[in-house]
Amino acid sequence: MPSRRSVPAPLAVAAVSVTAVVALGSSGVLSPWRSMLVDDVGQFLAGAAATLACWLTARRHTGAQRRWRLWMGTGTFGWLIGQFIWSWYQLFRDDALPSPSLADAGYLVLPVFALPALVALAADRLPHGGPRRRPGQLVMVLDGLIVVGALFVLTWSTSLGSVVRAGAASPFAYTVAIAYPVTDLLLTVIVILLIAGSASAANRWQLSVLGIGLLCLSFSDSVFAYLVSKGADNMPPLFNAGFIAGQALVAVAALTPADEHEPGRPGPHARWGHLLLPYVPVAGTGVLLIVQLVRGIPMDSVEITVETAVISLLIIRQAVTLVENAVLLDRVSDSQARLEHQAFHDALTGLSNRVLFHDRLDHALALHHRDGRPLAVLFCDLDDFKAVNDRFGHHAGDRLLRQVADRLRSSVRDGDTVARVGGDEFAVLLEGSDDPTRPAERIMAALLRPFDLGGTTVTVGASIGLVEAGEHGPVQSADALLRRADAAMYAGKRQGKGTLVRYRMDLPDGTGSSDLAELLASSLRDGHGLDVHYQPIVRLADGTVVAVEALARWTHPSLGPVPADVFIATAEEIGLIRLVDDFVLDRACRDAAAFRGPWAGIAVHVNTSAARLGRPEHEETVRAAVLRHGLQPHRLLLELTETVPLPDLGAAAGAVRRLGRFGVRFALDDFGTGYNALAQLHAMPVDEVKLDRSFAAAGGGRSEAICRSIVQICTGLGVTVVAEGIETDQQAMTMAALGCRYGQGHRYGRSGPLGQVAPTGALALEAGAEDTALADPVP
Structure with missing residues (x-):
């Protein structure tokens, strides 16, 4: 569409043509008959141009843009016929044209067809746009x-x-006389209404040009009717300018395309x-x-x-x-x-979405807190759903999800809420259910049945996590309950998929939950609930305690004692293992410095994450703890745990040498099962190796052969060997026969507070020379 700041070419041509015809006909240079000829020919040509423009351009358009041009072209064609009859009588007949006549019928065709053309044009919409609010x-x-x-x-x-x-000489003439002002008035009003009410129409430029053209026709028509009623012999060419200009503007509107820009x-x-x-x-x-x-x-x-x-x-x-x-x-x-x-619903499956599920879970949790109403959440994740998408396409995956949704709905009660909370993740809210494992088992069974994906049959399983509100302490928010269900589901994934796992704080593989992480972080910040227990390390020959290992323990006010492997793994996941290690290091140095009697010179073993070894801040922390409590450095032995691989073996070896020169000694913990154990033993000058408990538990055969080889290697390197996990006399004798001089395990005492591990009577004895076998550096 042309810009409002520019004049389209058809409009400029029309303006020049109309001006030329009117000026020539009204100039007085020509004779009256020639002036009339110019005037009538100008009107006829303008009407023909309008008709041709409407009909020819209609062929290139569809919809409303085609309809209004066809309507308008029919109206201008009727007007053209009337004009031809009128001009014929006026120019070439001596007798006057009767009134009413066929010319009047032709003229009145124009307003009849112009009205639907205007309505069609005003109701038009852009092909790429949405519907707009207009009056009906x-x-x-x-x-x-x-x-x-x-x-x-x-x-x-x-x-x-x-x-x-x-x-008016007759009723018929009277009717025709009324028809002209009525139709002119009707078109004028409709044009005004349309232009005023269609300010946001995409084709308002077309509508404005067409409307002005019809107004020009109505103006000249009204002047003609007035002159006829006054008995005038003819109509001056100047007043016929409306007929010429009106038809020219109709042609311009037909030649003008719709605006492709969205107007205000x-x-x-x-x-x-x-x-x-x-x-x-x-x-x-x-x-x-x-x-x-x-x-x-x-x-x-x-x-x-x-x-x-x-x-x-x-x-x-x-x-x-x-x-x-x-x-x-x-x-x-x-x-x-x-x-x-x-x-509030998923578009693909029709299930509740995460927003609605969260809202209903909030409401259910409020009822649980107020009335103690049972509440459980199932978190379901399809196993290997990505393989279905990769093999059969996303359309098949969508079909599978819809079928899964149907089976989930049919497996629970009507009052339970089933939601799709992720790509292939679903959640079920069970309110008032005394035994939530039953609907969970029904879901597991329903999902194991084959799915038909349009000629292809697939079988998918699901891992489901189940959590009941209030089962492991109070839950304050819907998010916390969902996190627990999610943690249980992922624990099932780690166990081999296709499982139903009920949430608990000591989930296998150290999964735990984000609740546990938040509680642990809070305890580490204020120090409440954390403690250090000790387990003795003895000489296998006579059971004499020669050292103790400091172990972190955590007891939460509402959860009670939390298993060490659970909260240690959680601390590593959330990046707070440094705080746990530093807490145990400081407490162990303080307690060891206060040992008296037979324990006055024994060493204390403290676990430290291998991932921290080699960092300057770790070395400073160790030195500061030893100096702060006045502990002899050689009485501190750091055990390197291998739950994660060493990030830089060279840097770790350097840190071992520097702290070794300071006096601190090192041990490789759980030796034989960690990452690159022999490489670490070769690269780092450690003082001790603690054999993993699996060697003591296995006994005989290949295990003994491996254990004997390790002892021989360590003996050759001058490294002391300690056997962990000894629980029976037979295990103690076996490990001693293999060359291990020292051992640790439940056979010699479980870990506990310092007062339980070292009774008051034992602390009062004088230390013997052999009791400090691990206290002095190994040559």
């Missing part, structure tokens, strides 16, 4: 008729009635003005009738008929408006319901 077409036509009727009454009562009655919406004042416009002229007719009644002027039949029609149209218009408003409210209500459903 029927209401728009009714508004036009109401305004036309009211204005007709006003003009008829003041001047038009006397003019028409004076010039009309403001509230324009909308209110459009709504109130029909009532203004109606109010004017009411005032006029009151004035006539006061002055005693009777209403004629035309006024009564038109006024009755106006009132009837006004009633119809109100009824139509009420119906449209009712329909609109229904649509708005339906749209709101659809939007609400879309906002």
